Amino acid sequence: DSGGTLSLATVLCLLVALVALQATFNRFKSVYMARLLYDFVNRVRMNLFESIGRARWGVFTRIRSSDLDHALNGDVDRVQVAAFSLLMLTQATLLLTGYLVVSLFISPVMTSFAILIGLVLLVALQPFRARASAYGRTLTGNRQDQYRTVSEFLGGIKVAKSLNVEASYFAELGATLDRMKADNIAFVRNSSLGTALFQMASVIGLSLFIYIALVRFHLSLAEIVVLLLVFMRVAPRFMDMQLQTQQVLINLPAYASMQALQARFDAEREPTQSMAARGARLSLETGLNIREVSFAYGEGDARPVVSDITFDLPAGKVTALIGPSGSGKSTIADMLLGLLEPTSGRILADGVEITAQNRRAWRDQVAYVPQDVFLLHDTIAANLRLAAPEARDEELWAALRNAHAA
Ligand SMILES: Nc1ncnc2c1ncn2[C@@H]1O[C@H](COP(=O)(O)OP(=O)(O)OP(=O)(O)O)[C@@H](O)[C@H]1O
Ligand SMILES: [Mg+2]
Incomplete structure (x- = not known):
């Protein structure tokens, strides 16, 4: 009848509206998160860059430039990964809370049961998170070695070739890369074991869940189906939280290491030039x-x-x-x-x-x-203007003539 058609149309329209709303929200969320992420990472990188630039020259004579390169590029990239995982962790937590609130309305007891299973699993997975932390620290050391080898190779390539010792650099980089591969495989072997255990435990939990719901609490089939649907959405969120936490832990040592470096440079900051001193x-x-x-x-x-x-x-x-x-x-x-x-x-x-x-x-x-x-990889004029930004072309020519370079 016409009433049924109308309500069907309404439901379909509602569905379309709901999906449109979700798509709009997702888009807004993605842009917002990207902005948040880049605001943070750019500030972190810029702060380190400025701390390095403002320090007295003496500090540079005691630090390998490849370690600075590693901190500014490698470490900050890993900080970005950690920050992204932290955002994903927040998102997974919010989603999980949403699902739990919904299922709380259906059955408070069964929801408490599901939360309990989830918490037990999260606690049980702690050793895997500890391994992630340890792996993260190993990764920092390995990547530092990689940067050192590459930068020494590039810095001394002329000498290396003149002495026919390029191969020793190949061997050194090869050894570092092999070590990184072995460390990573050991970590993946371990963390995938965690995932497998989680899957097994959650299917056992699910069976218990159905059994208790049916036999102990005499829930109707309809209620059980809804709870099952919720459970199947909730369980992966728990695993998500565990995996995102691991990602944060793996990459957090990069933050600690770049912060320690920055503190070293901040401690040796050169006094800024006051206007009086300039005069x-x-x-x-x-x-x-x-x-x-x-x-x-x-x-x-x-x-x-x-x-x-x-x-x-x-x-x-x-x-x-x-x-x-x-x-x-x-x-x-x-x-x-x-x-x-x-x-x-x-x-x-x-x-x-x-x-x-x-x-x-x-x-x-x-x-x-x-x-x-x-020399900057730029024009001769740009190189000269490094020291005298305001110099006119005639002045540049005069300087070149004085240096017998014109
Ligand atoms: N960044 C540094 N850290 C520690 N020791 C350094 C550093 N730079 C130089 N030295 C040491 O200080 C000493 C003097 O070095 P310096 O570079 O001033 O010598 P130089 O007379 O300029 O030599 P060259 O004729 O080879 O240029 C050397 O023993 C050197 O090994
Ligand atoms: Mg010298």
């Missing part, structure tokens, strides 16, 4: 005086590489510092540049000591041609 240019009319300067790379009572030296550098003259390799010439140059601070002793420009307060201002005035020339 206080040091002059260089008469020259530089180096007075009883010593320097040691290591912390504490490390062996000094420069000890107690005193000499003068007259302004407007060319001075050559000569000595065997490793005698400390570059170290002295770095101190004169204001990159390294003397461990003891003083450096004076026209009688004014270079200190933590004016060291940045001093660096603004000094130019440096390093032993290993670094």
Whole structure:
């Protein structure tokens, strides 16, 4: 009859509306979660980047650059995975709560029973979560080794080829990769055992559930069918929570490791250049005086590489510092540049000591041609403007002519 047709049409329309609503919500949720995730990860990466950039040069002499590369790229990528898993975990928890609320209305007793089974399983799976944590820490060490080998290989490839020792790098990387594979397979073997146990336990739980519902609580068939449907939605959510928690645990050590690195750099932050210091240019009319300067790379009572030296550098003259390799010439140059601070002793420009307060201002005035020339992968103009962003084209040409490079 027409009434039946109408109600069918209404139900179908409702169905379409419901699916449309769900699709809209899912889309909104995805965009929201992506934004949340990237806000967080970008902030984490940027904070580390800035902490590294703001630290005194001395810290860099004690840390492998491949470890920094690993922290900024590898670690932060894993932090992103951990954050994503955390979001998924939250979602699984919310969904689970929703299902449980629905089933609570159908049968409070049976719902409590299902929750109990779920909680027992979550507790029983704790050893698998502990293994995930341990695996995560192993992964951090292995990936650090991988970054070290790759960066040493790329940094020294010319030497490696000239000595015909490329193969030793292949062997080293191969060993690291094999170790990572073995660690991963051991972990997957273990965690898939957890999944299998969970599946077995949940099917046993389900059987108990049906049996108790029918025999003990005399639920109607209709009620049991609905409860079963709910149970079949709930059980995978429990497993989801376990797997997402494992993902968080695997990747959390990356967060700890990059935070520890960041703390090291924050502890050695260079004082920011105050406006007053910016105005206080040091002059260089008469020259530089180096007075009883010593320097040691290591912390504490490390062996000094420069000890107690005193000499003068007259302004407007060319001075050559000569000595065997490793005698400390570059170290002295770095101190004169204001990159390294003397461990003891003083450096004076026209009688004014270079200190933590004016060291940045001093660096603004000094130019440096390093032993290993670094060029941006860009135009010559872009490279020159690194030091003088405001320079006009004519000024660039003048500088090139002065350097006999035009
Ligand atoms: N980052 C560092 N950490 C620890 N020790 C370092 C570091 N850089 C240099 N050294 C050590 O300090 C000493 C002086 O090194 P420096 O680079 O100043 O010598 P150099 O005279 O410039 O040598 P070269 O002629 O080879 O350039 C060396 O014994 C070197 O091994
Ligand atoms: Mg040198």
